[in-house]
Amino acid sequence: MKRFLPSTMAPAIAVALALAAALPITAFAHKAWLMPSQTVIAGENPWITVDAAVSNDLFYFNHVPLRLDNLAVIAPDGSKVETQNAATGKYRSVFDLELTQPGTYRIGITSHNLTGRWEQDGKPRRWRGTAATFASEVPKDAKNLEVGESISRVETFVTNGSPNDTALKPDGIGLELVPVTHPNDLFAGEQATFRFQIDGKPAAGLDIEIVRGGTRYRNAQDEIKATTDANGEFSVTWPEAGMYWLDASALDDKVSMPQAKQRRLGYVATLEVLPQ
């Protein structure tokens, strides 16, 4: 898939929409998520479909779609597989996936972005792109230039038949979830353990927020909070069955280009907890 290429010439509304949809999620109050039609499935080449959206309430597509430009699906054997019937509408993106292998698939949207802000003729200017496009798209003498870097991941997991771990191997870039408990083996009343890492090293002291779906039908978020230990691990005992949204974010200065001052890291997973 082609990278999303921003244009400073695009109408302000389109830019705002694109920013809200694809920029570091945690920088905004909205929640990004992938919602698979099933997380546990069996048979010969079954299909699933996945919604991708950004919204305040979980899991309803009523704000902006989550763009699929950086969508990647890792198959149970570790290879990258293609999705089908991808479309982006007003409120959500959608795509289908045929599960031709038994085992666990990792579905993720990973955005690695550089953003710039500066003033030109007294007006604010914005830029988004890569280190390669920075030189040609941002003026050398940009006034009050501020450059930021972000890596965000939005993931979910689907298993055809018996779960396996090959697709769960981390890339070692940015903030990543490393399951200790398999993400398709979560049950109400049972404890699950996950590890977070940043650039492949344990992310200690990271704040985790977990919210169960269906927020529209209750008066509180009922969020579960946790903090990772020295190994980057935390545990959660699922209070009830449902789809859960897991979120973590971090800020550091391990930037990939000298103009950037800080790096924002985000991670989101949609996890299904099954009843006993």
Add this chain to the structure above:
Amino acid sequence: MRVTLTIALSGLLAMPAYAAQFDVDVQIPQLKVAEYHRPYVAVWIEGADSKAVADLAVWYQDKDTKEGHGTKWLPDLRQWWRRSGRTLDLPVDGVTGPTRPAGKHALGFDSTDPRLAKLAPGSYTLVVEAVREVGGRELLKIPFTWPATAPQSGKAQGKTELGAVALAIKP
């Protein structure tokens, strides 16, 4: 008299050298619903640690339909799928079969069956799980010890997707 004698003998010998009967009755209730589909049913034995040690029977839609192959819905037998189903290469000879209609279904096994013969002495649970398309799910358990040194019987009464389930072991 002969039965009594057998029990006494088996009690003395502790390990009967002949086949013990292991009979399971599963009742699928008749339901008055607008849209009825036969339930998927799994019958298996769990060890003391809740791990599945033997699959006795699994009834599911094992043919292709216009809605896709019936294996797609096997994970709805949630506990069985987690404990055993997902690691199996389906279908399994002597275990899996097509769905069955409402009524009482008798399953007979004996201790020479490799699934029972391999069980180490100890406490076990017979588990029966049923799930029905556009319906509900129910799971019943009957504990027993193996090998049987005396006759054992157990009953469990379902309320929704299962009727009476009974286990009778005759050493």
